[in-house]
Amino acid sequence: MNIQPVFFFSLTTVCFVSALFFLQTQRYSAEKYFLWAGCACSASALAALTHASGRMPVFADFESMLLTTFMLGVLISFGSPPGDSGTEVRRCGYIFVFILLSFCLISPQSHDQNEYLYHNVWVILFHVFRRISLALMLFASGFFFQHRKNGRKTVSDPAWNHLGRNYLILGAVCFLISEYSGMIWCQQGWGDFWHWSSVFFHSTLVLLYLMIAFHIPGRNENAAQIRSLLGGLSGVFFLAMTMIRSLL
Numbered sequence: 001m002n003i004q005p006v007f008f009f010s011l012t013t014v015c016f017v018s019a020l021f022f023l024q025t026q027r028y029s030a031e032k033y034f035l036w037a038g039c040a041c042s043a044s045a046l047a048a049l050t051h052a053s054g055r056m057p058v059f060a061d062f063e064s065m066l067l068t069t070f071m072l073g074v075l076i077s078f079g080s081p082p083g084d085s086g087t088e089v090r091r092c093g094y095i096f097v098f099i100l101l102s103f104c105l106i107s108p109q110s111h112d113q114n115e116y117l118y119h120n121v122w123v124i125l126f127h128v129f130r131r132i133s134l135a136l137m138l139f140a141s142g143f144f145f146q147h148r149k150n151g152r153k154t155v156s157d158p159a160w161n162h163l164g165r166n167y168l169i170l171g172a173v174c175f176l177i178s179e180y181s182g183m184i185w186c187q188q189g190w191g192d193f194w195h196w197s198s199v200f201f202h203s204t205l206v207l208l209y210l211m212i213a214f215h216i217p218g219r220n221e222n223a224a225q226i227r228s229l230l231g232g233l234s235g236v237f238f239l240a241m242t243m244i245r246s247l248l
Contacts, residue, residue, distance in 0.1 A: 004045075004048040004052075005045045005048045005049050005052070008041050008042070008044040008045035008048060009041075009042075009045050009066065009101075009104065011037075011041040011044075012038050012041040012042045012045060012066075012069065012101065013101050015034045015035070015037040015038035015041055016034070016035070016038040016073070016094060016097050016098065016101070017098075018030075018034040019031045019034040019035040019038060019094060020091070020094040020095075020098075022034060023087060023090055023091060023094070024091075026084065028082065028083050028084070031090075032077075032082070035073065035076060035077055036077060038073050038097075039070060039073040039074055039077060042066060042069050042070040042073060043070055045066055046063070046066060046067060046070060049063050049066075055118040055119070056118075056124055056127075056128070058124065058127035058128055058131060059118065059127060060107075061103070061104075061107035061246045062104050062107050064127065064131055065100045065101075065103050065104045065107060066100075066101075066104055067131050068100055068131045068134050068135050068138075069097055069100045069101060069104075071131065071132060071135035072093060072096060072097055072100070072135045072138055072139060073093075073097065075093070075135060075136070075139040076089075076090055076093040076094075076139070079139060079167075080093065080139075080142070086142075086143075086146055086160075088142060088145050088146040088149050089139075089142035089143055089145075089146050090142070091142075092138075092141060092142035092145050092146075093138070093139060093142050096138040096141070096235065096239070099239065100239075103243055103246075107246060107247075120185065120188075122181045122182075122184045122185040122188065123181075123185050125177070125178070125181035126178050126181040126182040126185055127178075128178075129174045129175070129177045129178035129181065130174075130175070130178040132171075132174045133171045133172070133174035133175040133178060133238070134171075134235070134238055134239060134242060135171075136167050136168070136170050136171030136174060137167075137168060137171040137172075137175075137234050137235035137238050138235035138236075138238075138239065139167055139235070140164045140165075140166075140167035140168040140171060140231065140234065140235060141164070141231070141232045141233070141234060141235035141236060142164075143160050143161070143163045143164030143167065144160070144161065144164040144228045144229070144231040144232035145232045146160045146164075147160035147161045147164065147228050148225070148228050148229070148232065161224065161227070161228055161231070164228070164231050164232070165231060168210075168213070168214075168231055168234055169214075171234075171235075172210050172214075175206065175207075175210070175238075179203060179207075198245060198248065199245065202241045202242075202244070202245050205237075205241060206237070206238055206241055209230075209234065209237050209238075210234065212230065213227070213230040213231055213234055216230065
């Protein structure tokens, strides 16, 4: 791999580690600056990968996880409450960033063999919206965990649950756009031929999980707690499915 992406990847890791450190020490101004620096470094790494390969950085596992890291960093920067409000949202976001960056280190860094698909608009939309969906679901998980953490101390603020649900719905919409783009890609490439595969199986599991998370009945506190738990684990589940599919 070119030295520039590796250099910016290393800086990205240092910046996000520093941001988490300053969050833990309640130095929120320094946290903000290192968070912005982490986003800038991850964007620079993606730009270097794009320049070196001549295509969008969404196909190989290394670059796609780095893209998700950048998107999640942007969401933390502009979507999470500042200061000491919503610290659990940002803390969860940083933890997910570290998981993504760690997976970058162990994931295969070779390019996909189907290079003729690199400039197919439906293939690009499939991969891009899948990464957007993953970033949104991971970000939504932080709001649900914030809701659960607050509930242990005082009466939990339902606004955290509502914000998490809104981001989760947006992530689900992006996931469906990705699936629809994939359907057109398959239709153009293979026509009506279809057979069951691990890719379809993992996508089906994600859809079933989202349907369950969105349709837990009841308006009492127990139902709300179940919804917040399933909502909080939605990003974790999608990330686990993505990692399992990549490693198998």
